Amino acid sequence: MSSNSEIPIDFSNPAVRDYMSLVRLQVLTPLSLLINIATALVCSFVLHPSLGDVTRSHPASISPWAPAIAAYIFAVYLGQVGYCILLVFARKPETxxxxIKGVGLALVIANWVMAGWAIAWVFEAFLTSTVLLGILTLLLIYSNVVLIVYHVPTWHRPLDLAFIHAPVRLFLILPLSVLFPYSLFITLGHGWDPAHPDQSDRNQWEGFAYLLVINIFGVLIIALRQDWVWFLGATWVCVSIWLNGRDPMPIYIIAIIFTVLHPITLIVTIFAKHFASRRQEGRIRLLSDEESAHQGQTLGGHEVQGDWS
Incomplete structure (x- = not known):
């Protein structure tokens, strides 16, 4: 027998394809995350101007506070580290x-795109930045829709919730809520000179409209799904906007309003769902008691008839 004989592998077998896909993700996902983190660190602490410097020197109607966004990105990185660990130790077929089929390569590509955006932002290539953020947003929208529709999050698999659904959703909220519109406004020339704060009210209503629409959308998601991840991410973004302190007054007010409205929506819908389920249980129990009583009366009637016959 030849020592160079090939091992037969049936790549048409779905189980084999899934295994190879998982192995590929186990290699590519940590690598893409490492490149994303390394690029962010270099662009934040080595290059000049840094990510924060460019943000501070180009205010627009929606301008987040750089440290809050940095903390948000750090939270996304932590979630992805947990995801990478889960990649290696996952045993449940559902996980x-x-x-493989819910997240797949979308997160890998998203990390690469995020790294490219950091470089474009530092070099003030705002058109490239906007295009990359648009691609990033579309990738993450696709991944989140697939996760929600075909891989429904459940508390029966808490690790899936914490390290798959949560990081991917948090990752989406950041560009969708603030990074993409901010970069777009800068690209369109709708920013203002930080040396002239009296110009801050220019083009303020487009920022107000975007912030209003995206946060109403967020409130609907929180209300319909009791989505604590969206509540956390959207509230964090709103806080980062009003902490900046340089945004126009309408932006400042709407950010504060939704900072309060997001948690209220979550709390109210959770309690409403709880009371609705309790009421439904009470109705079912009442109907069950009535049926039992009716059956008892019926049986009692038969027994009386039997005694008189």
């Missing part, structure tokens, strides 16, 4: 299916 593996969620990783």
């Amino acid at each position: 593996k299916s969620t990783i």
Whole structure:
């Protein structure tokens, strides 16, 4: 027998394809995350101007406070580290299916795109930055829709919730809520000179409209799904906007309003769902008691008839 004989592998077998996909993700996902983190660190602490410097020197109607956004990105990185660990130690078939078919290569590509955006932002290539953020947003929208529709999050698999659904959703909220519109406004020339704060009210209503629409959308998601991840991410973004202190007054007010409205929506919908379920249980119990009483009366009637016959 030849020592160079090939091992037969049936790549048409779905199980084999899934295994190879998982192995590929186990290699590419940590690598892409490492490149994303390294690029962010270099662009923040080595290059000049840094990510924060460019943000501070180009205010617009929606301008986040750089330290708050940095903390948000750090939280996304932590979630992805947990995801990478889950990639290696996942044993449940449902978890593996969620990783392979729900997230897949979208997160890998998103990390690469995020790294490219950091470089474009530091070099003030705002058109490239906007295009990359648009691609990033579309990638993450696709991944989140697939996760929600085909891999429904459940508390029966808490690790899936914490390290698959939560990081991917948090990752989406950042460009969708603030980074993409901010970069777009700068690209369109709708920013203002930080040396002239009296110009801050220019083009303020487009920022107000975007912030209003995206946060109403967020409130609907929180209300319909009791989505604590969206509540956390959207509230964090709103806080980062009003902490900046340089945004126009309408932007400042709407950011504060939704900072309060997001948690209120979550709390109210959770209690409403709880009371609705309790009421439904009470109705079912009442109907069950009535049916039992009716059956008892019926049986009692038969027994009386039997005694008189």
